[in-house]
Amino acid sequence: MDAKPYTNDALALMLRRSDELQESLSALLEHAGFDDSPRGEAAVSMCLVALEHAAGLRALMALGLGTSAVSLMRLQFEALTRAMWLIYAASDQAIAKLLAPLTPDSERAAKSLPSVSEMIEQMGRRVGRGVPSAAHEMLVQFKDVSWHAMNSFVHGGIHPLRRSADGFPVDLALQVLRNANGLTTMTGMALAILTGDEAVSKPMSKIQPEFADCLPELRKQLM
16 A cells, blocks of 8 residues: 655644755755864764765655654664764774775674664763763763664564554654754754864854754653
């Protein structure tokens, strides 16, 4: 059975505002130069992966494919977490593993990199020593609230089964978009940090209040 695109006006508005948020971030970063060290290169690349997942999520939601959209949000969160870990906590050896040409050997070596929980814990140990407490707190809060539900969607658990049987409520779709937009905003802030340019980072800090209508409230339940 083919999915039908959502038609709710509130959701259409949320999708439009979500696209505008991405366009605002892109405009600020369009001509920026980024840290070209190995650490900066790896972090920028991972931020771009996170933004690609966010774009895919919005496209799926517009098509009415909410279950697949939520699954992408976990990938978006993991890519953002990896990017922030690369900025603040990754060892030079870990960065070298990620930047190595893709071969069977380098793929095996990369499997030893930390999990999401381990990356967040490593950043937590460095709060006050280079890691902003607010950035770490946002990752912790998002994981605490959303992790189990996102895993259920990815691994075919009760959440996708119930959504398939009962439908995907518009209110849930709105909240998924809000949470994805929150991750997108954090990704934009990470990229601004990687420019090292206050002409980018200062305007970036104003994005959140400008788009408060399509961003999540802290600790609001996702599912």
